[in-house]
Amino acid sequence: MRIAYSTGEPAGIGPDIAVLLAQQTWPCELVVLGDKQVLQDRAQQLGLAVSLVAYDAQREPQQWPQGTLVVAQHDTAVAVTAGQLHPANSGYVVELLEHAGRGCLAQEFAAVMTGPVHKGIINDAGISFSGHTEFFAELSNTEQVVMMLATPGLRVALVTTHLPLIRVAETIQRPLVERVLRIVHDDLQRKFGCAEPEILVCGLNPHAGEQGHLGREEIEHITPALNALQQEGIKVSGPWPADTVFQPHYIENADAVVAMYHDQGLPVLKYRGFGNAVNITLGLPFIRTSVDHGTALDKAGSGDISIGSAQYALQTAIDMALQQQQN
Numbered sequence: 519m520r521i522a523y524s525t526g527e528p529a530g531i532g533p534d535i536a537v538l539l540a541q542q543t544w545p546c547e548l549v550v551l552g553d554k555q556v557l558q559d560r561a562q563q564l565g566l567a568v569s570l571v572a573y574d575a576q577r578e579p580q581q582w583p584q585g586t587l588v589v590a591q592h593d594t595a596v597a598v599t600a601g602q603l604h605p606a607n608s609g610y611v612v613e614l615l616e617h618a619g620r621g622c623l624a625q626e627f628a629a630v631m632t633g634p635v636h637k638g639i640i641n642d643a644g645i646s647f648s649g650h651t652e653f654f655a656e657l658s659n660t661e662q663v664v665m666m667l668a669t670p671g672l673r674v675a676l677v678t679t680h681l682p683l684i685r686v687a688e689t690i691q692r693p694l695v696e697r698v699l700r701i702v703h704d705d706l707q708r709k710f711g712c713a714e715p716e717i718l719v720c721g722l723n724p725h726a727g728e729q730g731h732l733g734r735e736e737i738e739h740i741t742p743a744l745n746a747l748q749q750e751g752i753k754v755s756g757p758w759p760a761d762t763v764f765q766p767h768y769i770e771n772a773d774a775v776v777a778m779y780h781d782q783g784l785p786v787l788k789y790r791g792f793g794n795a796v797n798i799t800l801g802l803p804f805i806r807t808s809v810d811h812g813t814a815l816d817k818a819g820s821g822d823i824s825i826g827s828a829q830y831a832l833q834t835a836i837d838m839a840l841q842q843q844q845n
């Protein structure tokens with residue numbers, strides 16, 4: 519099995535993660551999409567030995583010994599200094615994602631695990647980019663995808679992703695809520711082996727709108743979406759006040775919590791599991807997992823990073839690919 523790892527922003531910790539992941543063996547061929555010069559420099563900075571092997575798509579996938587990096591070469595536009603962003607390298611970052619996404623669509627890769635990118639510098643370079651989730655949806659012509667982060671004991675999926683807060687309320691419409699919940703339900707069944715997923719759905723407003731006194735999105739959009747799905751036998755409940763639903767008492771029997779927006783759900787997930795969590799894009803025609811953190815520019819090249827999330831993201835990609843082979 520061959521899994522792509524896109525190293526993301528070259529000045530961030532994505533290359534460090536590649537070097538550190540190579541210090542252990544994995545039950546797959548991990549193909550590192552990036553620039554070998556950057557990887558070599560970062561390995562040297564970290565004081566770790568790596569042996570670079572050029573990726574060959576025609577070669578049978580194989581498991582390589584510890585310390586080996588199989589690199590699909592992409593050249594950065596300008597030399598990279600750890601911790602220092604350069605907009606000229608944004609095209610390179612996007613090129614890695616295109617290779618990864620197209621490779622998955624063509625089944626060259628069984629899955630992609632993405633390293634962190636810096637959304638700001640990509641946009642500064644004049645490339646419109648709001649996140650991997652949206653990028654891969656567009657690349658694969660998928661109308662609806664869902665961002666879900668998972669850590670042991672908690673999965674949080676989002677109705678809206680990288681959307682300015684001012685636009686969230688108008689975006690919470692019944693058809694969207696229904697589409698997202700269907701994807702979460704179906705993917706929990708197909709990809710995570712939950713026979714009858716129990717899904718808790720947050721309201722949008724404080725106290726889930728307090729019977730309409732604090733907002734009407736629950737009454738007009740979320741509840742009708744839940745009713746429609748419940749009539750089909752799908753186990754969704756809510757809208758729950760978001761400050762209540764994350765209590766252990768509620769989440770311990772749930773398979774996922776669906777939050778209405780990014781910072782309603784992800785702070786809870788990251789508080790519980792930062793460093794041991796994975797970001798998974800549901801609804802795509804291929805498997806995509808990611809680390810739960812950003813570029814950590816302040817730590818690039820320092821050796822003072824955790825690769826717990828990267829290990830979890832890679833293992834999740836492998837597990838999902840195996841599950842898909844069995845289906």
Ligand SMILES: NC(=O)c1ccc[n+]([C@@H]2O[C@H](COP(=O)([O-])OP(=O)(O)OC[C@H]3O[C@@H](n4cnc5c(N)ncnc54)[C@H](O)[C@@H]3O)[C@@H](O)[C@H]2O)c1
Pocket residue numbers: 531632633634635636637638808809810811812813814815816817822823824825
């Ligand atoms: N998967 C992704 O591509 C992804 C995810 C989140 C944020 N981002 C992007 O990353 C950029 C920086 O975002 P930010 O500063 O809010 O978040 P960040 O995760 O990069 O950093 C937040 C803090 O956590 C630390 N940190 C992060 N990962 C770490 C690790 N593996 N080990 C040790 N410490 C770690 C950093 O040093 C920093 O102190 C933004 O452009 C954001 O959009 C990308």
Ligand SMILES: N[C@H](C(=O)O)[C@H](O)COP(=O)(O)O
Pocket residue numbers: 648649650651652665780784797808809810811
């Ligand atoms: N929301 C994600 C997180 O907090 O981890 C992060 O921004 C990455 O999103 P994409 O996977 O869409 O790039």
